[in-house]
Amino acid sequence: MLDFCALILGFLILSKMSENIERFDIPPEVLELIERRAYAFKSKNRYFFRDVDIQDLVQSGVIACLKAMERFDPSRGKIQTFLMQHINRAIQQEAWRAVVGDGNAPYAASVSKSKQDLEEAGDSDPDFPNIERISEKSKVSQIRVKQILAAMDFKRSSVVLQDDKDSIDRYSSLIGVNEDFIEQESKTEKFKKNNTSKYFEGEKDETRVCGEDYILVFPNLLFLLKKKNSEYKIVISTQKYNFLSKLSESDFPYSKRSALRKLSSTKTGELLALPESLLESPESDTLVYKNRKNWKKCEGSL
Amino acid sequence: MMPDFDRIRILWIDDLPTVQTEDLGFLSEFFEIVAKEGKPCWLRSIDDYEEIRAEHENCNQHDSSPYLPVEIVSADYDLSKFSGNDSVGPRNFEGAEKPKRPPTKQKLSGKIVKEINPDDVNHEDFDGCLINLFYLSDFSNHPCGSVVTTYQDPNRQNRVAKKLETHMERIYGIAPLYPSQKNWDIILSTGTVALRKRIKRLYEDSKIVLSVSDLIAMADGVNASVLTLKSEFTTRKLPVRGLFIDCKDNEEMASTISEWASMLLQLKVSREHYRFAKEVAEKIWNTYNDDELLSSYQEFSSLHTSLYGVNGQEIHVDEQLELKYDRYAKYFGLRETKRIGKEKVYECTSEKCLDINSISLPVSKKSQKESNTIVRWAIIFLILKLMKRALICKAKLEKQLEEVISQQNSQKIRDIEKLLSPFLDVDDIYLLLFPVPKSPFPSPWHIANPSVRARRKETWQKTLGRKGINLKDFLNGNALTHGERCLIQGILINDDEFIELGDNEESRLDIWRSWMISSQFVFGC
Numbered sequence: 143m144l145d146f147c148a149l150i151l152g153f154l155i156l157s158k159m160s161e162n163i164e165r166f167d168i169p170p171e172v173l174e175l176i177e178r179r180a181y182a183f184k185s186k187n188r189y190f191f192r193d194v195d196i197q198d199l200v201q202s203g204v205i206a207c208l209k210a211m212e213r214f215d216p217s218r219g220k221i222q223t224f225l226m227q228h229i230n231r232a233i234q235q236e237a238w239r240a241v242v243g244d245g246n247a248p249y250a251a252s253v254s255k256s257k258q259d260l261e262e263a264g265d266s267d268p269d270f271p272n273i274e275r276i277s278e279k280s281k282v283s284q285i286r287v288k289q290i291l292a293a294m295d296f297k298r299s300s301v302v303l304q305d306d307k308d309s310i311d312r313y314s315s316l317i318g319v320n321e322d323f324i325e326q327e328s329k330t331e332k333f334k335k336n337n338t339s340k341y342f343e344g345e346k347d348e349t350r351v352c353g354e355d356y357i358l359v360f361p362n363l364l365f366l367l368k369k370k371n372s373e374y375k376i377v378i379s380t381q382k383y384n385f386l387s388k389l390s391e392s393d394f395p396y397s398k399r400s401a402l403r404k405l406s407s408t409k410t411g412e413l414l415a416l417p418e419s420l421l422e423s424p425e426s427d428t429l430v431y432k433n434r435k436n437w438k439k440c441e442g443s444l
Numbered sequence: 445m446m447p448d449f450d451r452i453r454i455l456w457i458d459d460l461p462t463v464q465t466e467d468l469g470f471l472s473e474f475f476e477i478v479a480k481e482g483k484p485c486w487l488r489s490i491d492d493y494e495e496i497r498a499e500h501e502n503c504n505q506h507d508s509s510p511y512l513p514v515e516i517v518s519a520d521y522d523l524s525k526f527s528g529n530d531s532v533g534p535r536n537f538e539g540a541e542k543p544k545r546p547p548t549k550q551k552l553s554g555k556i557v558k559e560i561n562p563d564d565v566n567h568e569d570f571d572g573c574l575i576n577l578f579y580l581s582d583f584s585n586h587p588c589g590s591v592v593t594t595y596q597d598p599n600r601q602n603r604v605a606k607k608l609e610t611h612m613e614r615i616y617g618i619a620p621l622y623p624s625q626k627n628w629d630i631i632l633s634t635g636t637v638a639l640r641k642r643i644k645r646l647y648e649d650s651k652i653v654l655s656v657s658d659l660i661a662m663a664d665g666v667n668a669s670v671l672t673l674k675s676e677f678t679t680r681k682l683p684v685r686g687l688f689i690d691c692k693d694n695e696e697m698a699s700t701i702s703e704w705a706s707m708l709l710q711l712k713v714s715r716e717h718y719r720f721a722k723e724v725a726e727k728i729w730n731t732y733n734d735d736e737l738l739s740s741y742q743e744f745s746s747l748h749t750s751l752y753g754v755n756g757q758e759i760h761v762d763e764q765l766e767l768k769y770d771r772y773a774k775y776f777g778l779r780e781t782k783r784i785g786k787e788k789v790y791e792c793t794s795e796k797c798l799d800i801n802s803i804s805l806p807v808s809k810k811s812q813k814e815s816n817t818i819v820r821w822a823i824i825f826l827i828l829k830l831m832k833r834a835l836i837c838k839a840k841l842e843k844q845l846e847e848v849i850s851q852q853n854s855q856k857i858r859d860i861e862k863l864l865s866p867f868l869d870v871d872d873i874y875l876l877l878f879p880v881p882k883s884p885f886p887s888p889w890h891i892a893n894p895s896v897r898a899r900r901k902e903t904w905q906k907t908l909g910r911k912g913i914n915l916k917d918f919l920n921g922n923a924l925t926h927g928e929r930c931l932i933q934g935i936l937i938n939d940d941e942f943i944e945l946g947d948n949e950e951s952r953l954d955i956w957r958s959w960m961i962s963s964q965f966v967f968g969c
Contacts, residue, residue: 360837360838360841360866393742393890394871395875398867399732402830405837406836
């Protein structure tokens with residue numbers, strides 16, 4: 143720890159003294175520390191922040207480190223605490239930005255933490271969050287909380303199922319390893335396993351509209367699904383999970399294109415049609431809808 | 445039978461109509477004087493204007509005001525002092541009392557009495573001009589031609605009215621025109637010339653939206669009966685024949701209409717470029733909608749990744765899959781172009797493969813600027829088509845939900861409407877622009893490794909970047925200029941595909957405001 147402080151102080155003095163130097167490289171040890179923080183952060187939430195580029199996190203950490211050093215006042219405390227606060231915050235914000243967008247990024251961590259705390263205290267259900275309580279606790283407006291939770295939910299839901307579970311763990315131990323290192327084999331095997339029957343039998347996608355079609359186009363409906371006590375709940379979590387595996391396919395843009403085409407050409411009265419089998423499935427224990435006849439217009443499965 | 449256009453409105457400022465101006469006659473087919481209860485009302489004082497203005501303000505935003513804004517202001521500057529306590533219109537000509545004119549020897553055009561002291565500001569010859577100025581300060585962004593129906597006085601350089609006119613020209617760029625005689629035929633001929641000038645000026649500054657389909661029809665001389673115009677105040681469908689009432693005969697009118705419309709179109713984008721861009725967009729859109737072709741390419745690309753991996757190294761050998769793969773390779777004309785290290789680079793050479801990068805443009809390859817313009821507009825057209833599709837889905841689903849949950853409380857319905865926002869991102873636009881791409885192959889969508897996938901998409905991004913196009917900026921509403929948006933709104937204002945969703949032009953445009961992404965794209969907000 144003392145080494146770290148000495149290193150940072152040395153770096154600080156150098157950077158203050160070297161105003162005439164145009165380019166100044168961060169010492170590799172500091173860079174490594176930032177990289178470790180970035181990998182640790184991503185690894186901790188590997189599915190949630192899977193689309194976040196690790197280099198973006200490192201870069202934001204480096205920028206935060208440089209900015210923080212300019213503002214550091216030795217009389218106010220230890221440099222290590224000061225810098226790590228800034229680096230952690232920058233990495234966190236950069237990661238959240240990819241999940242909830244620029245505007246909501248500064249509030250996302252607070253909302254997420256409040257949600258977690260309330261769940262632990264039993265004040266909020268993980269699947270049906272209490273928006274009012276979260277808003278109150280995080281001091282973020284209810285609209286923003288809704289937006290953030292919807293974005294988080296969508297991101298968490300569209301997990302890439304084919305990803306190697308160990309890959310990100312491996313990164314955290316091998317700083318600087320190129321992401322191209324990911325093995326392809328397991329993915330292609332899984333792909334083949336899932337798709338071979340399609341190739342041999344030459345099956346084409348059904349042209350009927352079903353639930354996943356409109357959730358592909360309106361992903362925010364996923365948030366709507368979580369309203370436990372409202373009467374317009376659409377799909378229960380088991381069906382949602384099946385839909386999410388569809389979302390994670392690499393052909394997602396193709397699926398969405400097809401869904402858009404189908405929805406736009408379907409008659410209005412048939413849009414909300416969901417598979418009849420869904421109503422009878424033993425898994426679908428909580429499917430509630432006010433006007434059930436609307437669900438019975440389409441066959442197939444999610 | 446009601447005409448299928450809005451008659452050009454005239455704001456009539458006069459103390460007392462003369463015989464020549466009491467009736468529009470045959471001109472009433474295309475023109476109307478702002479009227480109450482079907483009878484014309486003319487403004488005799490500034491108080492009258494204030495009364496009309498107040499009524500306009502009290503009108504519901506969605507109701508069209510019976511008076512304002514207007515397209516022609518016919519202003520008599522010299523208003524005699526009216527001593528009465530009636531309010532604006534309806535006024536009968538028979539009942540109109542002759543006002544007591546001030547002792548002056550002024551007469552109509554040409555017969556100017558030299559005795560008028562040009563510096564005598566106490567002689568109030570500017571009330572009408574002042575009303576005109578008040579109107580312009582309220583509605584300067586709605587096209588309006590100003591016509592002065594008072595005498596022409598060459599000695600008026602120093603008088604108040606002249607000062608006000610100079611002020612109008614300086615602030616609003618409007619110079620009133622002086623008709624040679626005081627009858628509606630001449631006044632309106634002069635007024636429409638001024639109106640056309642104003643339309644051009646406002647369109648050039650992108651302050652008003654003109655229907656592109658109407659302009660094209662006018663330029664082509666094909667059955668152009670109306671010109672749809674949208675200003676910040678209202679949407680009007682002006683009669684083309686009324687707008688060119690000053691033309692002497694049909695032949696002159698046709699050529700003037702065509703010339704004027706072509707000139708307006710040219711202000712935003714060249715007609716040739718517009719046509720080429722439409723053709724290119726149509727071709728790519730048809731490919732994008734070709735389910736069979738797209739699913740074949742999708743299978744081919746994913747088979748390639750499955751059999752040979754991203755870099756072309758053989759991963760798995762399966763005879764049946766390979767046979768299928770070979771058939772596809774032949775169909776799409778796959779060939780290896782080069783090797784970078786161990787990585788093989790492929791390209792599809794079949795003519796069936798089409799994307800915005802490989803499509804042949806009907807301009808010389810040397811004219812980079814022209815081809816960039818065509819590609820830019822083709823992309824705009826394609827994005828509009830895709831957004832339109834998403835909006836149709838949204839409107840249908842909203843309608844369905846409203847029917848189903850009509851008994852829920854309104855707050856819940858509002859919650860749902862907020863959530864019913866179609867999801868459209870850059871990947872969707874990439875697929876739209878590169879539905880069956882020639883390169884890179886395999887398609888980025890079939891590569892599971894995010895960084896390799898991103899690199900593949902980057903080649904498309906760079907190609908578009910060289911043409912000055914950044915899709916993210918497009919979707920965020922930052923990439924389009926004010927003029928481009930004005931033209932886009934002009935394209936959408938008469939969109940037939942939205943007829944079932946919106947009753948009129950304004951409501952059809954409002955549909956685009958209902959979704960954040962389309963609103964940013966079309967309106968920039």
